[in-house]
Amino acid sequence: AQSVTQLDSQVPVFEEAPVELRCNYSSSVSVYLFWYVQYPNQGLQLLLKYLSGSTLVKGINGFEAEFNKSQTSFHLRKPSVHISDTAEYFCAVKKGSNTGKLIFGQGTTLQVKP
Amino acid sequence: NAGVTQTPKFRVLKTGQSMTLLCAQDMNHEYMYWYRQDPGMGLRLIHYSVGEGTTAKGEVPDGYNVSRLKKQNFLLGLESAAPSQTSVYFCASSYSGPETQYFGPGTRLLVL
Numbered sequence: 001a002q003s004v005t006q007l008d009s010q011v012p013v014f015e016e017a018p019v020e021l022r023c024n025y026s027s028s029v030s031v032y033l034f035w036y037v038q039y040p041n042q043g044l045q046l047l048l049k050y051l052s053g054s055t056l057v058k059g060i061n062g063f064e065a066e067f068n069k070s071q072t073s074f075h076l077r078k079p080s081v082h083i084s085d086t087a088e089y090f091c092a093v094k095k096g097s098n099t100g101k102l103i104f105g106q107g108t109t110l111q112v113k114p
Numbered sequence: 115n116a117g118v119t120q121t122p123k124f125r126v127l128k129t130g131q132s133m134t135l136l137c138a139q140d141m142n143h144e145y146m147y148w149y150r151q152d153p154g155m156g157l158r159l160i161h162y163s164v165g166e167g168t169t170a171k172g173e174v175p176d177g178y179n180v181s182r183l184k185k186q187n188f189l190l191g192l193e194s195a196a197p198s199q200t201s202v203y204f205c206a207s208s209y210s211g212p213e214t215q216y217f218g219p220g221t222r223l224l225v226l
Contacts, residue, residue: 043118044206
């Protein structure tokens with residue numbers, strides 16, 4: 001069974017500093033990878049996704065992620081964070097078939113401090 | 115467009131009571147999903163539907179039933195609520211698969 005592991009449950013960072021949120025997955029087949037953001041008391045919004053092609057994926061709000069097949073990772077990065085980026089971030093994976101299911105990681109809370 | 119809406123926003127139940135959560139989408143999406151979110155566990159898929167009249171089990175289907183009688187609605191039922199079903203429930207929909215899911219605002223359920 002495939003799984004998704006987000007290596008940090010909480011990441012505190014100061015405003016304007018860079019940040020990396022780590023995500024590893026386990027799968028022996030091709031995968032599609034996603035990052036979602038959840039602001040307090042709201043549903044999830046898609047930040048970015050990797051389906052195929054370039055391994056560097058750019059998303060909304062200045063976020064980007066890099067698919068690394070050899071390390072089975074899909075880490076999320078932003079060069080300079082804002083207070084408004086404080087939220088919970090979820091990594092998710094879907095197998096390369098039409099199963100209709102996403103498997104989510106446990107979530108990482110990004111706390112941006114002034 | 116309202117997107118994905120969920121009714122109710124918050125509910126308190128006693129153990130053994132039943133209730134139905136309603137999810138509605140106005141984007142003509144084929145796929146709809148019900149998830150539960152618990153602290154430290156991310157989102158777990160309860161049931162999903164790939165079209166009107168179809169449903170399928172997800173990771174954690176026990177204790178829940180679903181129905182998709184109309185394309186725009188996906189109902190989640192709890193026949194006999196248990197404290198372990200205290201959670202935040204999210205509905206989502208997508209056009210042709212899970213690649214781009216749109217989420218509702220969530221329903222907070224407390225079972226005493």
